[in-house]
Amino acid sequence: MSCVLIVGSTALDSIKTPTAENPRLLGGSASHAAVAASFFAPVQLVGIVGEDFPKKYLALYKKHGIALDGLQVKPGKTFHWSGEYEVNMNNRRTLATELGVFETFSPELPQAWRKTPFVLLANIGPDLQHHVLDQMQRPKFVVADTMDLWINIAKPSLLRLLKRVDGFVLNDSEARALVGEDNVHLAIRKLHKLGPRYLIVKLGSHGSILSSPAGRFLCPAYPLAKVVDPTGAGDSFVGGLMGYLARSRGGIDRNLRRAMAHGSVVAAFCCEGFGLNQTTRIKPAQIEARVKEIEELTRF
């Protein structure tokens, strides 16, 4: 079993839906990805929080065996995002973003973490993702996630990053924005030309598509009749995926499809509660049961 190093945002999320309002939940790309990965492998978390960061959230990371040597606690406020979902839970709008200590974040890796084999550059500015990679020594498998914001305001840095990673994960609208191509299969071809040998395009409730040296894979989403809060689902997906890879023997190509299925199932649990409320309650047997279910859902 290997470790996964995860860098990204560690935040407080205030989330409004048509039926509920939840202030200052534990959130951020790295929080979701780290908890998701923790079900499979030991996790090293790189991030920054302010002095206002609730002790209970630190305890929650620890309960999941997440090493916090790379989590900086700085004077000031924790990154705070607040957003609101529409009735159908598909569209959300940001109500406020307060960067706080995140504005001055410069990820520094503990010496002992620089040889960690699996690295997840969760959603965060590409300059910071570069800065983490600069400190790593020959990692085995590096995957980057991103978001539309970075495609819009930091595209040159993101494009340079894509030449340095093994895998790149993004959703279909981000793929469209990055390569200017509506057809997802054509977009994938163009994305490969930017560097990554492994591409995963997330399609929300329609699952995700892998394009890799070992071929393509259509990974279903676990069917949910009710979505409570989709915030962090994409981060949970890639976190679960990386955790599963770190846990598994054998090469990437041998394990990646099954890793995606596990990530997909953790992402579904994430959607069933606010913030990390549901994810943190998962029992490993529940993950395996749902993986089995989606395996059967696509058999013919």
Next chain:
Amino acid sequence: MSCVLIVGSTALDSIKTPTAENPRLLGGSASHAAVAASFFAPVQLVGIVGEDFPKKYLALYKKHGIALDGLQVKPGKTFHWSGEYEVNMNNRRTLATELGVFETFSPELPQAWRKTPFVLLANIGPDLQHHVLDQMQRPKFVVADTMDLWINIAKPSLLRLLKRVDGFVLNDSEARALVGEDNVHLAIRKLHKLGPRYLIVKLGSHGSILSSPAGRFLCPAYPLAKVVDPTGAGDSFVGGLMGYLARSRGGIDRNLRRAMAHGSVVAAFCCEGFGLNQTTRIKPAQIEARVKEIEELTRF
């Protein structure tokens, strides 16, 4: 091997896309479904055309072994639809609809066809679908398709129809319109309460979902890097599905998943050419090769 009886529209389609314009192609729900089904089983076509209907299209039906004893040829013009697709091929708008002889259509089944075991009520007004069912004698498996128009203007008749069919096929936006539910899995539960034991919700390029007494199935779409003209893809899907069922030994539940996969592949071929141009060129071995491909695409 059993026969499939198919009733629906038989039309001339004039289709504009950003790159091409194709007047008076063979089209209509029954034409697409019948050609798709013909790769698997003998087809009986019930429809109506005007005296202007090109002889070459009658020859094309015949070339596919489609029996035309139920195709009425009446004085007047053939149903003509013209539409235009946007750049991304996802949105289309109707430029003109000329009903012609279709306005007076009353489907009459040849006596010998009234015992055909597989019946596809392809997209057409629900009153006409009822009229066909009224003439059938204990069919083995009846599937109905529909469109948003009938949900809007003929809902009571459609709801009555749903109590008389085994299976119902519709796309996700139609499901939403019919039961007022955004979540497709919840919509499926509500749709079952309307009657059909077998429900298939089409998700365009994201495939389709089956909900049946034997459980659920997520059927992938065959991945296409280029869509030339999606007109008739849904009709081809359900036509191929019914043809495959009619060809296969054993019960519906045993064959339906694989039938959907075959329908999905024929639908993809349909999208690769204007009208029926590509569909009519398919070789059976090409269908099997693509079914094998999508089978492998979802294995993990």
